[in-house]
Amino acid sequence: MLEYEFMRNAFYAIAIVTPLFGLVGTMIVNNKMAFFSDALGHSALTGIAIGAILGVTNPTISMVVFAIIFALLLNKIKDIKSSSRDTIISVFSSTAIAIGLVILSQNGNFTKFSNYLIGDILSIVPQEIYLILGIAVAVFAFWILFFNKLLAISVNPTLAKSKKIPVKLIENIFIVIIAVIVMLAIRWVGILIINSLLILPAASSRNISKNMRQYHFWAIVFSLVSGMLGLIISFYQKTATGPTIVIVASIIFFITYFLRKKSED
Amino acid sequence: MGVNCGLCCTKINNISVTLGQKEILKDVNIHIHCGHLEVIIGKNGAGKSTLLRAILGEVKHTGEIIFTNKEKNGAPIRIGYVPQRINVENSPMTVYDMIASFTSNKPVFLYKNKKTYEDIKKHLKDFGAEELIDSKVNRLSGGELQRVLLAMATIPYPDLLILDEPISGIDKNGKEQFYKNINDLKNNHDLAIILVSHDFEFVKKYADDVIMLDGKVVENGKPEEVFASKAFKETFGGEA
Numbered sequence: 001m002l003e004y005e006f007m008r009n010a011f012y013a014i015a016i017v018t019p020l021f022g023l024v025g026t027m028i029v030n031n032k033m034a035f036f037s038d039a040l041g042h043s044a045l046t047g048i049a050i051g052a053i054l055g056v057t058n059p060t061i062s063m064v065v066f067a068i069i070f071a072l073l074l075n076k077i078k079d080i081k082s083s084s085r086d087t088i089i090s091v092f093s094s095t096a097i098a099i100g101l102v103i104l105s106q107n108g109n110f111t112k113f114s115n116y117l118i119g120d121i122l123s124i125v126p127q128e129i130y131l132i133l134g135i136a137v138a139v140f141a142f143w144i145l146f147f148n149k150l151l152a153i154s155v156n157p158t159l160a161k162s163k164k165i166p167v168k169l170i171e172n173i174f175i176v177i178i179a180v181i182v183m184l185a186i187r188w189v190g191i192l193i194i195n196s197l198l199i200l201p202a203a204s205s206r207n208i209s210k211n212m213r214q215y216h217f218w219a220i221v222f223s224l225v226s227g228m229l230g231l232i233i234s235f236y237q238k239t240a241t242g243p244t245i246v247i248v249a250s251i252i253f254f255i256t257y258f259l260r261k262k263s264e265d
Numbered sequence: 266m267g268v269n270c271g272l273c274c275t276k277i278n279n280i281s282v283t284l285g286q287k288e289i290l291k292d293v294n295i296h297i298h299c300g301h302l303e304v305i306i307g308k309n310g311a312g313k314s315t316l317l318r319a320i321l322g323e324v325k326h327t328g329e330i331i332f333t334n335k336e337k338n339g340a341p342i343r344i345g346y347v348p349q350r351i352n353v354e355n356s357p358m359t360v361y362d363m364i365a366s367f368t369s370n371k372p373v374f375l376y377k378n379k380k381t382y383e384d385i386k387k388h389l390k391d392f393g394a395e396e397l398i399d400s401k402v403n404r405l406s407g408g409e410l411q412r413v414l415l416a417m418a419t420i421p422y423p424d425l426l427i428l429d430e431p432i433s434g435i436d437k438n439g440k441e442q443f444y445k446n447i448n449d450l451k452n453n454h455d456l457a458i459i460l461v462s463h464d465f466e467f468v469k470k471y472a473d474d475v476i477m478l479d480g481k482v483v484e485n486g487k488p489e490e491v492f493a494s495k496a497f498k499e500t501f502g503g504e505a
Contacts, residue, residue: 026374030356144372151358151366151373155351162321162346162427163367209357210401216374 001235009124010188010241013132014227017185018197018245020136022223023143024178025202026215031154035086036074037178038195039093043070044186045100048113053103060183067179070096075175119190119242121231132184139177146170151212189242197242200249201226207256222252273299275342275425275457279328282312282319289315290326291481297457297474299334299424302447304468304488305461307478308500313461314349316478317429320459321346332424345423345456347414347431353402360397360405360413361385368420385420392416392446408439415446419454426450428460440464444471465492465501 001007028037044063047070051062070092077088104113115123149170152160157167178198186194201223202215209215230245237244277295281288290312297303307313319326321344332342353363362373364385371378382398389395394412397405405413411431418426428447435443444467450456462468468475468488475491477484477500484491491497 032352144375145370147372147374148366148370151362154356155353155358155363155366156348158318158321158323159346159348159351159367161323162344165367206355206357211357211359211399212362212374213376215357 001232006122006124007231007235009126009129010121010231011228012129013121013124013188014231014245015224016129016132016136017181017188018201018223018227019220020132020139020181021185021197022201022205022220023216024139024181025198025200025223026205026219027147027150027154027174028178028198029202029206030151033178034195034199035089036071037182037198039074039089039096040067040071040179040182041186041191041194042093043067043096043100044116044183044191045104045113046070046096047100047183048116049100049103060187063183063186064180067183068176071175071179072172075171116187117191118193118240119186119188121188121241124188128184132181135180135184139181142173142177146173150174189245190240193242193246196246196249197223197226200246200253204249204253204256207253207260222249222256226252273334273336273424273455273457274332275299276331276333277320277328278331280316280319280326280330281328282315282324282326284315284324289480290319290478293328293478293482295459295476295482297425297459299457300451300455301473302451302458302460302471304472304475305459305478306463306465306468306475306491306501311479313478314429317346317427317459317461320344320425320427334424337424342425343421343423345418345426347418347426347428349429349431351402351414356401356403358402359399360389360394360402361399363402364389364413364417364420367417388420389413389416393442407435408442411435411439411443412446415443415450419450419456422454422456424457426456426458428458428462430461430463440467447471 002011028034043066047063047066048059050066051059054062056062074089074092077085104110149165152165153167153170161167182194189197202219204222205215205218209218226245226249229248231241234241234244275297277293280290280293282290293316295303305313315324318324320330361377361382365371365373365381369378369381371381386395386398389398392412392415394409394416397409397413414431447458448471451458472488474486475488476482477491477496483496484494
């Protein structure tokens with residue numbers, strides 16, 4: 001299958017994107033932010049729509065800009081100490097997807113954008129691979145420099161603050177990272193399932209890991225294996241790649257889940 | 266509780282906190298000498314946690330916190346904090362991971378730094394918790410977690426240690442152990458300690474001063490004085 005250029009590109013892209021998602025996913029799961037990253041994914045449609053209105057030729061730019069604003073706004077809401085937080089995030093999420101759909105479906109044009117829903121990994125071009133590689137390197141550097149602080153904040157923000165950790169700044173950088181990588185990958189993976197790619201590998205890894213090193217190792221391995229297997233299966237079975245990857249990731253989740261249950265018995 | 270600070274003390278002067286339209290705290294003054302345990306009591310909503318968060322700089326407040334230590338000559342105050350609860354649900358995080366995340370820059374997701382590990386282990390030993398270093402935090406019992414959090418709050422040893430009702434769900438032996446640890450810290454390291462607690466039996470035994478809070482300081486003095494006060498009896502009945 002690697003004799004085709006589009007398959008080679010997809011292969012490289014997955015080899016970069018899935019470990020990146022596995023890495024970042026560990027802290028999304030730790031911080032119980034699944035709801036948040038889901039809402040963020042939904043905001044992509046509004047970003048595309050706004051780009052279309054403003055006449056931006058490259059929708060990725062308007063998506064990323066909108067997602068960053070949306071994410072920072074959502075993070076402000078996070079501080080609301082009431083039980084209605086999930087409801088508010090949900091309202092934001094539905095509003096974002098509805099606005100996007102309304103604008104994009106004007107004059108019956110939506111089919112043009114339906115690719116964003118399930119993604120098209122075979123459309124990747126080399127420039128995009130270089131871009132995501134650069135971002136992956138930057139995120140990894142951030143992780144090396146700031147992971148401890150991110151973990152400390154997830155344990156208890158007040159405690160982190162008492163140790164002079166700049167809580168808001170680090171949280172906001174983390175959130176911008178999520179916004180950027182989700183938006184860059186969304187055209188390949190699809191809005192409907194991008195969140196599972198962030199959540200499933202980390203959730204699976206949690207089932208079997210005993211410390212932070214194992215947690216990261218297995219999250220990255222599971223993510224990479226899901227991506228590669230999903231790509232290969234989708235090539236031979238002629239299915240959409242993103243959903244196929246997610247099915248593999250779900251199977252891994254259930255296996256690790258039962259392994260945990262067994263070890264607890 | 267004189268205005269004179271002596272060699273080493275923390276003065277919390279005229280702290281007021283207003284959230285929205287509501288005045289949560291008004292003109293709270295506390296002076297704590299190093300080597301003293303100050304216990305804050307008060308009913309729910311009396312502003313205890315808000316006061317602690319104001320001291321930690323997490324909520325906007327008026328007033329000032331002045332730290333004096335003649336030996337340290339103007340060094341900024343170092344505050345240690347033990348929160349009421351932490352978020353560790355299902356997290357594959359060991360005691361080493363957690364403590365190192367707060368006290369070290371060596372990325373814990375990548376490798377275990379030998380020196381950091383040994384330093385943490387040595388410090389945990391002072392709290393009888395060295396064997397817990399590789400345990401997952403979410404598997405610790407209430408008493409074990411308490412010791413670990415106390416150890417973590419004292420790396421490095423702070424000038425002021427703040428504990429926010431940290432011993433719920435621990436049996437009597439565990440509590441006794443906890444208060445003994447606090448007492449040792451106070452005596453051996455000359456820490457000023459602020460503790461929110463309602464274990465009146467232990468408060469009576471270990472506290473140097475008690476402050477009763479209800480939006481402002483309503484009673485302040487030695488434990489037996491505060492427990493004998495009218496305000497105390499009206500709020501807590503004959504509990505002490």
